[in-house]
Amino acid sequence: MKEESYSFDWSDIGDINLGRPNLGEETKVSVYRMMQYSMRGVLAKEFGSERASKLIYDSGYIAGLNFCKTQLDTKLELNQFLAQLQKRVKEYKIGIVRVEKIELESLEMTLTVEEDLDCSGLNVTNERVCDYDEGFIAGILEFYTNLKFSVKEVDCWSSGGRVCRFKINVEE
């Protein structure tokens, strides 16, 4: 069992090649979603759906910090950094990140994620479910800029958007 003070670190993922010489790195999206939505269900039941969303956001945020720390070059300038982010996110098959808008001075951005790992293909329920993505993006941008970001999903596959659109602002 992990200690109560445990916080995720990239090294906790372990040596997958060593551990899975035959099956390798890849798994099915359904396996990922099975874990995420079963966990979401348990959390919602335990803490209510709002609190569950917040916990999932926080998980995504910690993952984003670690992803940026270990997988991205933070010395690049913003545009190059975003290009690198697009490339890495696609390589990890998380989704296809696209930039709709960036205000360089205010760091106000609109990003979209197509073929999102969390929600693409879900039934349309008029809900936005990409809490993990919100936290993930916020964590990445915070590690890169050392600023706190507010990331809000304004459109989602679940709300009939076919893309997930995120509005991003620096927190006051």
Place this chain on the structure above:
Amino acid sequence: MREKELIAYLNSEIINVLQFKHFTPLTKEEATYIDEVEGAELRELLKSVQNTLLYLSEAKEFVLSLSNGNLEVEPPIFNPLISPLKQLHSNLRHLVWQIGQVAKGDYSQNLDFLGEFSLHFNRLVQSLKEREEIEQELKRSEGMYKLLAENISDVIWIYNLDRDCFTYVSPSVVFLTGFTDIEAMGQTFKESVSADSYEQIGEWSIEAIDTLSKFPNQKIVYTNQVQQLCKDGRYIWIEAVVEFRLTEVGEVEILGVSRNIEKRKEIENKLKKQTLELTKLNENKNRFLQILAHDLRNPFTVLLGFSELLLSNFREFNPEEIEEQLTILNQTAKGTYTLLNDLLLWSRSQSGNLPFDPQKRDVIALCKDVVADKSNKFSHKEISILCEKNGLEELILPVDTNMIKTILRNLLSNAIKFSHRGDEVLLTVERGEKFITVTIKDNGVGISPQNQKLLWDYSKPLITKGTEGEEGSGLGLLLCKEFVEAHGGKIWVESEPNRGAAFKFTLPLNREQIVDK
């Protein structure tokens, strides 16, 4: 609003939609009447129709904005009719951002949607990227070239022969000639090089133009030394490597690189001088060996032959015959001694071991001493030596006594040697403004013009026997020339065959002229 009216309105609006006509959903207030309709199934149907009209209305507005090119429009959040359009809208907005990035020079953008358009877009970005890389390479290359052109000591230039002007001169020209590149570009070839060099370049040009007219792609390169004009009016030696070629518009131009070779020239001249000196030394060595091998062998043959004859026949010869043999032996020994003496002096003078030590001496007295000495030694030929001083009782000059005596002895010996028995030899001394002239004149056999030219050629000295078969080494006159020139004077001969010869030499009156020489 009554039920029938609601149904009729919604029906007519649906028909309008199907007939591409304008349609308007119920307002929020009007829609509340649906709740009053009796029958749950009918109510649900009317609500669905109203919602469909609302979705259609939203979708129409959104699509109209998109079709007008307004990508800033925000899509309705929940509208099942426009889900795919929202994806397109998002992609188009991303495309706009990507184009903006490309415009800023971010060529890492890559499009992975919109089918064939993405192929062209990516190709376009790749071309821009390659162009930028080429431009950067060009810039770097230009920077390198500029660095080279401005810092190397060689000068790179281009001259257009058709327009008769320089089209480029590298800034390093200022280090070569003192002219700035702008000043140098204002000159023509004729103005920038010496007349001889210009003539040479002209010859190259004629040849090159002729070749280029037949073979336009031929590489025509010349390398030669040219005299280039400097800003201070001097001409300096440069080595020019030039290539003639045709410009894109068919004009003939010369691409050249010029390098200062003044120092090289200086070294070449030193080498030439050293080569000459070495040649002279080699000739001297050959002459020395020749004398040792031949000239000294002859007198010893005589000495050995006559001494053996005398020894073998000593008891049979009467005193007169013995005296005759001994006289021959004595004269041969004297001649050999003179030859050895000359050879030793000449050898020392050639190797720089004969010190030149001018002291103020009375030249008239020196002449008298030598004449007196020679008169005694050559009395057997009954030749009288006269000394004409031209009223000069004393003539003090800075001279090296030994050298002057050697000159006088040699010239008097020659005069006596080539005079007939009983002739006169005249030694005269004349004083000029800056020089004195000493002349030793005889009335002997004289010297032909051809032989006069050979007198001073130390590579092949002229050896001629005297009127009574006297031998000589040919070194005497060469020694005279060396010694006269060491004093800053000149020596020459005036003669005609059978009309005697006058050997003349000058000596400067003051020491400065010796030093100058």
